[in-house]
Amino acid sequence: MVTVSGAPFPITITQNSVVALKLDFDVNSSVQPGLSMINPTVTITSLIQRG
DSSP states (O other): OEEEOSTTOOEEEOTTOEEEEEEEEOHHHHBOGGGOOBOOOEEEEEEEEEO
């Protein structure tokens, strides 16, 4: 079993389950001016889970 936590999670994935995630990585929100820092901004746009 794998558990991922932290915003926008938690999502728990068990062995033999079927999971499809469609993620949007927002580059403009993630990269700070001057490339001084990168804080990834990720949004789940679609989640399908069958288990």
